[in-house]
Amino acid sequence: MSKVGPLDTAVSLDSYECTIAVECCVFGFQENELKILLVKRGIEPFKDNWVIPGGAMGEGKTLTQSVLAVLENLTGIKQLNLEQVACYSDVERHPVKRVVSISFYALVKPENYPVIPKNYISDIKWFSINDLPQLGFDHDQLLEDALKKLRSNLRDHFVFGELLPDRFTLTELQDLYEKILDEELDRRNFRKKILQMDLLIDTNEKKAGVKGGPTLFEMKK
Amino acid sequence: MSKVGPLDTAVSLDSYECTIAVECCVFGFQENELKILLVKRGIEPFKDNWVIPGGAMGEGKTLTQSVLAVLENLTGIKQLNLEQVACYSDVERHPVKRVVSISFYALVKPENYPVIPKNYISDIKWFSINDLPQLGFDHDQLLEDALKKLRSNLRDHFVFGELLPDRFTLTELQDLYEKILDEELDRRNFRKKILQMDLLIDTNEKKAGVKGGPTLFEMKK
DNA sequence: TCAAAAGTGTTCGGCTTACACCCATGA
DNA sequence: TCATGGGTGTAAGCCGAACACTTTTGA
Numbered sequence: 001m002s003k004v005g006p007l008d009t010a011v012s013l014d015s016y017e018c019t020i021a022v023e024c025c026v027f028g029f030q031e032n033e034l035k036i037l038l039v040k041r042g043i044e045p046f047k048d049n050w051v052i053p054g055g056a057m058g059e060g061k062t063l064t065q066s067v068l069a070v071l072e073n074l075t076g077i078k079q080l081n082l083e084q085v086a087c088y089s090d091v092e093r094h095p096v097k098r099v100v101s102i103s104f105y106a107l108v109k110p111e112n113y114p115v116i117p118k119n120y121i122s123d124i125k126w127f128s129i130n131d132l133p134q135l136g137f138d139h140d141q142l143l144e145d146a147l148k149k150l151r152s153n154l155r156d157h158f159v160f161g162e163l164l165p166d167r168f169t170l171t172e173l174q175d176l177y178e179k180i181l182d183e184e185l186d187r188r189n190f191r192k193k194i195l196q197m198d199l200l201i202d203t204n205e206k207k208a209g210v211k212g213g214p215t216l217f218e219m220k221k
Numbered sequence: 222m223s224k225v226g227p228l229d230t231a232v233s234l235d236s237y238e239c240t241i242a243v244e245c246c247v248f249g250f251q252e253n254e255l256k257i258l259l260v261k262r263g264i265e266p267f268k269d270n271w272v273i274p275g276g277a278m279g280e281g282k283t284l285t286q287s288v289l290a291v292l293e294n295l296t297g298i299k300q301l302n303l304e305q306v307a308c309y310s311d312v313e314r315h316p317v318k319r320v321v322s323i324s325f326y327a328l329v330k331p332e333n334y335p336v337i338p339k340n341y342i343s344d345i346k347w348f349s350i351n352d353l354p355q356l357g358f359d360h361d362q363l364l365e366d367a368l369k370k371l372r373s374n375l376r377d378h379f380v381f382g383e384l385l386p387d388r389f390t391l392t393e394l395q396d397l398y399e400k401i402l403d404e405e406l407d408r409r410n411f412r413k414k415i416l417q418m419d420l421l422i423d424t425n426e427k428k429a430g431v432k433g434g435p436t437l438f439e440m441k442k
Numbered sequence: 443t444c445a446a447a448a449g450t451g452t453t454c455g456g457c458t459t460a461c462a463c464c465c466a467t468g469a
Numbered sequence: 470t471c472a473t474g475g476g477t478g479t480a481a482g483c484c485g486a487a488c489a490c491t492t493t494t495g496a
Contacts, residue, residue, distance in 0.1 A: 016280045017238035020321055059237045063310040063321070086305060087323050089284040100241055100284070102308050171475075188477070189459065211467050212475035392448075409450070410486065432494050433448035448493070458483075466475070 018098050022067045023054030023139070024082070025105040025146035026075070029163040033128045034179040036143065037108075039074070040123035041136060045095045048122070049136030052143060054101065067104050074124065076115060080106045081162055083153065085146045093138050105146040107162040129179075154180055159199045161219040169207050169214035170194065239319050243288045244275030244360070245303070246326040246367035247296070250384040254349045255400040257364065258329075260295070261344035262357060266316045269343070270357030273364060275322065288325050295345065297336060301327045302383055304374065306367045314359050326367040328383040350400075375401055380420045382440040390428050390435035391415065 026037040038050045055070045057063060064082055071077055085103040093099065117124045127133070135143065154160060154177065161168070163176055174190050194200065200217040207214050247258040259271040276291045278284060285303055292298055306324040314320065338345045348354070356364065375381060375398065382389070384397055395411050415421065421438040428435050 016277075017240050018278065019238050020241065056237075057239065057310070057321070059319075060312060062312065063308060084307060087284060087308060089278070091281060091283065098280075100278070169475085186460070187475085188461085191476080192478095193458090206467090209468080210475085211469085211473045213466050213468095214475055390448085407486070407488085408448085409488085412449080413451095414485090427494090430495080431448090432446045432496085434493050434495095435448055443496105445496085446494085449491085450489105452488090454485105454487085456483105456485085459481085461479090462477105464476085467473085469470100469472085 018100055020057040020063075021054055021099050021101040022057055022063055022070065023052045023101050023103045023142055024067045024071060025052055025085075025103070025143055026071065026108055027105060027150065027163065028108050028126060029176050029179070030126065032175055032179070033130070034176075035126040035128055036132075037075070038125060038127055038133070038135070039117065039121045040125075042117075042120045042122035046136030050125075050127075050133045051136045052103075052139045053124075063102050063104075067106070071106065073118065074115070075108070077108055080108060082106050083149065085142070085149050088138060088142065090138070101142070103142045103146060105150055107160065109163065109165060151181055158194065158197060159219070161200075167203060167205075167216040167218045169210070169216060171214055173217075239321055241278040241284075242275050242320050242322045243278055243284055243291065244273045244322050244324045244363055245288045245292060246273055246306075246324070246364055247292065247329055248326060248371065248384065249329050249347060250397050250400065251347065253396055253400070254351070255397075256347040256349055257353075258296070259346060259348055259354070259356070260338065260342045261346075263338075263341045263343035267357030271346075271348075271354045272357045273324075273360045274345075284323050284325075288327075292327065294339065295336070296329070298329055301329060303327050304370065306363070306370050309359060309363065311359070322363070324363045324367060326371055328381065330384065330386060372402055379415065379418060380440070382421075388424060388426075388437040388439045390431070390437060392435055394438075 028035045028037065037053060039053045040050050041047055053070060053074055055066065057066045058069060061069065063084075067082055068078070068080075071080070082104045083106075085105055088101045088103065091098060093101075129147070132143075134140065159173075160176065160180070161173075164172060170191050171187075173194065174185060174187065177190070178185055199220050201220055203216045203218055205216045207216050249256045249258065258274060260274045261271050262268055274291060274295055276287065278287045279290060282290065284305075288303055289299070289301075292301070303325045304327075306326055309322045309324065312319060314322075350368070353364075355361065380394075381397065381401075382394075385393060391412050392408075394415065395406060395408065398411070399406055420441050422441055424437045424439055426437045428437050
């Protein structure tokens with residue numbers, strides 16, 4: 001099928017070139033819901049479909065830098081934690097041309113909201129993870145894989161303060177975990193586990209406006 | 222730096238194109254050692270350096286199909302388990318042109334040996350994981366990441382019969398685990414754990430020529 | 443018959459799970 | 470003052486780690 005045998009190209013790499021795209025599932029936590037930032041396409045193909053934000057890899061940029069550029073454009077966020085999820089290379093995944101996508105996910109704090117739709121994007125919106133539209137391209141799959149990776153990372157490492165304000169209560173953190181993992185956690189066991197990880201600092205202040213007067217914590221360092 | 226803003230290209234994808242390569246760390250288990258298959262480059266750049274086998278993504282092929290084509294060429298193996306490891310996109314990682322690599326690893330049974338070096342490869346050889354040459358390009362990094370992923374998968378899923386002959390003893394399996402993880406395991410605990418996973422079948426036959434008369438097992442299904 | 447490897451069970455400690463009451467605060 | 474949510478400890482079960490002797494076989 002390919003014109004040049006793989007072993008030739010293993011070394012000379014003079015085969016055909018191909019567009020590389022990056023896509024990034026941006027997760028946020030608002031109104032006690034896990035949300036994801038989606039954009040609506042203003043042009044064909046998949047005009048008026050919601051998709052995961054992304055763009056082509058820039059000529060002088062690494063994949064990570066390309067994702068950061070996309071997100072800075074969309075949300076003004078300049079620095080965030082990116083995690084590579086997977087590559088997608090089906091020949092027919094883009095109806096017009098061959099595109100290989102590398103997907104990432106990012107976690108953002110709710111303080112940083114996305115701004116106005118620009119360029120070929122007609123709308124941009126946070127969607128609850130429980131109430132998603134059908135996505136264009138193979139983005140349903142990308143989202144599913146990103147969510148799976150997020151959950152797996154959550155179980156391994158624990159503590160995902162990136163999704164919360166700088167100071168938060170343990171109940172807020174637990175709510176976040178429950179929404180991401182989609183299961184209920186025991187309050188006492190959760191607090192024990194989180195605190196014995198020794199990654200949070202007790203600020204000795206209480207959150208006002210909430211019954212019970214919960215303590216505010218922040219991430220170490 | 223890039224000519225087109227990421228948001229434009231998010232949709233139109235009319236930016237510059239780039240070569241995509243696949244690289245595959247092929248792990249084998251021989252002479253009670255974890256080994257990896259390396260090839261020596263016959264041309265510049267990195268002429269006479271050992272590298273991880275790979276090649277360009279084929280025009281009509283997915284990444285996985287491209288890896289399989291590379292490996293079939295090298296070893297005659299047609300079917301095997303591939304695992305995506307990561308993408309590498311540093312702008313300078315290939316001295317001549319921009320190349321983005323997607324790395325994989327594969328596990329092969331020792332029955333299937335690689336054949337003759339072809340095309341621009343001047344040599345091909347199994348190396349013990351404990352006695353590796355310095356690799357060309359950024360392949361030291363690729364190998365390190367692949368090994369890390371292999372170990373992590375081993376701890377999660379357990380049972381990696383792909384690296385052994387169809388029928389094997391529990392001691393052989395344990396040796397494999399110890400070599401991959403680079404740590405010693407308790408024989409009784411290992412056997413308990415493996416057997417209670419209920420993935421192996423007792424063939425009721427014993428391996429000849431070994432003291433103690435160990436039982437041969439095979440993978441279920 | 444002897445040396446080498448296979449095969450087997452039990453105990454202990456730590457981690458996870460389940461579970462209920464009192465306290466602080468806002469309304 | 471009352472309703473809501475915050476904060477806390479203990480017991481039981483499960484899993485992983487440590488550990489030694491007997492059986493089988495090849496030499």
